[in-house]
Amino acid sequence: MKECEAISIELPGYVRGKLDPKAVAPVRAHLQACAACRDELVQIQRLDKLLKDALPTITPSPGFASMFANRLAAEAAAEEEATSGGWAGRLLQPWVVGLAATAMLAIIMLGALNFSRRSSDTPIPRIPNLTGGVAKKPVADSPKIASNPAEKNKLTASNPPSDVLQRPELFVDYSVIRDLDILESGNGDAGSHAG
Amino acid sequence: MQRVRDGDTVAFRELFAKHSEAVVNFAYRFVNSRPRAEELAQDAFLQIYRARGRYQAKARFTTYLYRVATNLCLNELRRFDYQGKTEPLEGRSLENGEEGTRELADTSLPEVEELLAGIETGARIKKVLDKLPPNQKSALLLSRVEGLSYQEVAECLETTESAVKSLIFRATQTLRDQLADLLR
Numbered sequence: 558m559k560e561c562e563a564i565s566i567e568l569p570g571y572v573r574g575k576l577d578p579k580a581v582a583p584v585r586a587h588l589q590a591c592a593a594c595r596d597e598l599v600q601i602q603r604l605d606k607l608l609k610d611a612l613p614t615i616t617p618s619p620g621f622a623s624m625f626a627n628r629l630a631a632e633a634a635a636e637e638e639a640t641s642g643g644w645a646g647r648l649l650q651p652w653v654v655g656l657a658a659t660a661m662l663a664i665i666m667l668g669a670l671n672f673s674r675r676s677s678d679t680p681i682p683r684i685p686n687l688t689g690g691v692a693k694k695p696v697a698d699s700p701k702i703a704s705n706p707a708e709k710n711k712l713t714a715s716n717p718p719s720d721v722l723q724r725p726e727l728f729v730d731y732s733v734i735r736d737l738d739i740l741e742s743g744n745g746d747a748g749s750h751a752g
Numbered sequence: 753m754q755r756v757r758d759g760d761t762v763a764f765r766e767l768f769a770k771h772s773e774a775v776v777n778f779a780y781r782f783v784n785s786r787p788r789a790e791e792l793a794q795d796a797f798l799q800i801y802r803a804r805g806r807y808q809a810k811a812r813f814t815t816y817l818y819r820v821a822t823n824l825c826l827n828e829l830r831r832f833d834y835q836g837k838t839e840p841l842e843g844r845s846l847e848n849g850e851e852g853t854r855e856l857a858d859t860s861l862p863e864v865e866e867l868l869a870g871i872e873t874g875a876r877i878k879k880v881l882d883k884l885p886p887n888q889k890s891a892l893l894l895s896r897v898e899g900l901s902y903q904e905v906a907e908c909l910e911t912t913e914s915a916v917k918s919l920i921f922r923a924t925q926t927l928r929d930q931l932a933d934l935l936r
Contacts, residue, residue, distance in 0.1 A: 569924050
């Protein structure tokens with residue numbers, strides 16, 4: 558019985574002559590001795606015939622070949638476009654890319670050189686020492702920073718004291734100085750400062 | 753295929769003309785739809801055309817072609833469920849609102865009876881085949897219908913010859929059980 562199992566797996570191949578020549582001889586020998594396997598062989602032969610004859614076959618539709626020809630032509634054109642590169646490809650030739658990169662680098666370097674020259678010619682403006690007390694230690698002719706809020710409001714960035722106009726390095730936003738003044742007095746809130 | 757690899761599109765059209773109908777039929781047995789089967793067959797040939805530069809003449813061209821076609825069909829089956837979906841082979845159904853008459857076939861003639869019986873048998877076999885696991889079905893069709901050797905089927909399914917034997921054996925058993933009355 559075990560032999561039948563081993564042979565039956567070979568039978569579909571035997572029917573269509575798909576077995577190795579070495580495997581054929583034992584199958585043939587078994588079939589001569591086993592009636593059950595011979596029956597199975599006949600059934601497989603019939604099934605084979607059924608599959609070949611009764612399975613529906615179709616003929617491709619009339620436009621099938623021309624549709625494929627179109628797809629193939631499109632594919633070939635796309636391939637050619639990819640290999641020749643098209644307008645984008647022609648524009649992005651390696652030598653063009655290299656040239657563009659070199660030009661870009663040169664422009665950047667020239668710009669940087671020009672900038673460094675200009676900045677060495679211009680004197681660096683001195684920033685007034687705010688903590689030294691622009692507000693606390695006023696110069697003799699510079700206006701006093703008003704301690705009451707009403708006066709403070711008059712001294713704004715749009716209305717700076719006259720000496721500030723003559724000394725551009727002091728041209729700073731007065732509202733910032735006022736705020737610093739408030740901070741330095743130790744009272745963060747405006748209400749206590751006003752008093 | 754060597755000529756195709758060298759860029760000969762005429763040779764490729766010749767290959768298409770020679771094998772496309774068989775591939776359409778092979779795909780049709782998976783998807784049960786003529787337009788989809790035609791698309792799949794075209795896809796298989798286009799894939800081969802795209803990969804022509806990498807083609808190595810290790811196996812017969814048909815084995816290579818069926819390998820590509822089988823992969824496409826199995827992928828298609830994974831994506832959609834085609835079981836039990838069939839469409840009429842000839843003619844088309846009437847659209848909504850379209851008027852028409854349909855003549856009934858005269859079944860009194862013996863040839864027509866035979867023909868109808870044949871169609872019925874074919875539809876039944878197809879139904880049983882559709883219920884097989886995709887790998888068993890592929891192996892059986894490639895071997896029994898397309899005539900590929902076990903080794904070629906193994907190449908198509910990317911498996912071993914003994915696995916193919918086993919797949920075909922199991923598929924044959926199922927068909928024998930389901931179609932026992934037709935085999936007597």
